[in-house]
Amino acid sequence: MTPSAPTAPFRQGAGRPCLDFIRTLRHRGAPGAVEELAGPAALDAWIRQFGPYDTAPDGGPDGEPDGGRADAADLLAARALREAIHRLVTAALDRGPAAADPASRDLVNAAAARPVPVPALDPAGRLRHHAEDPVTAMLAVLARDALDLVTSTALDRVRACAGDRCGALFLDTSRPGTRRWCSMNTCGNRAKKDALHARGHTPA
Template sequence: MDSPATPGLLLRSHTGATYRFDPGALCLELLPTGGPGAFSRYEVLHTPADLAAWADRSRLTPTPELEISEAELRAARRVRDALLRTAVARTRGEPPAPADLDAVNEAAAHPPLTPAIGPDGERRWAGTASGTQLIATVARDAVDLLTGPFAHRVRTCSADDCYLVYVDTSRPGNRRWCSMEHCGNRHKVRSLRARRSVEE
């Protein structure tokens, strides 16, 4: 797992190139694992082990020991889909669907992962956690984000063909891209080509 000094997920573009995407919040890290409708083709949470692998790549530090059931996996996908629709509604200034809010709130009502101090003085999670606790932690993070000071900064990437959702936690609040090394760089290349074609 990457260190906290290098937050974010390593994603792969349709060209095969890898790039780092930091959505700025744990709950938003779950969204690139798939989603409803057209996003189902990106589904990666097929088994409980896939959800555990996502937790290992997420900003949860250290990685919790998890026992996840098939039912908890299905619940995780439901919460993810509801959270995606809710976050996108927020970016558009639209009210979220009550059923989606219910899904997030119901997940958040369960006990989350329990932090503890290990014998070495380092942070750890108490015992072996369930998938329900993992998703409760994600849902509570979503509640904090969507009701907190950065709620108005939840955005989608400015690229026309990118739908990644992030929260802009930068001081100036002018983040436009999912990743400067991916969509930001593509925009720079296109702008440069456009200028050159005008000059010619």
């Protein structure tokens, strides 16, 4: 597995926060799998991009932005939850939510039971979110989203990307429900280019 510390924003657009989260292990199951949560700083960056926290210099009540406090233990917990969510979702897709292995179900349930970010209106009329432990609170949000997904009708719209070596899960919100790619700008365009290349080299 190759570690990665992307400077560009993390991929988003899977349709559910928990699905965006499990995409931080890119090319899952392939020899060239890429770990995007390569360290605590990467986990902080993911939380700042996807979480409800204010990232301005005065974001937190102590003068520090929420979502910038991950350590090595938080990183291990985040990766463990990510894999448990992936197992929970894939099991639900195959055989229903009751098919999840007990260890994965218990891990997700335990994460979901922890406090989530608390909203508050500041004097300027802006909505701010705060948590005593921003990492744990964000993991609770993701766990709750996963539990909601696997027990809702939205599960019927979860697809695996048809892109070669991708397989990322996404929520198909298209009206006909026939979306094939996690992103047309990446996997979709790559598949089209590969198809054109193959046709161009096929003997007449």
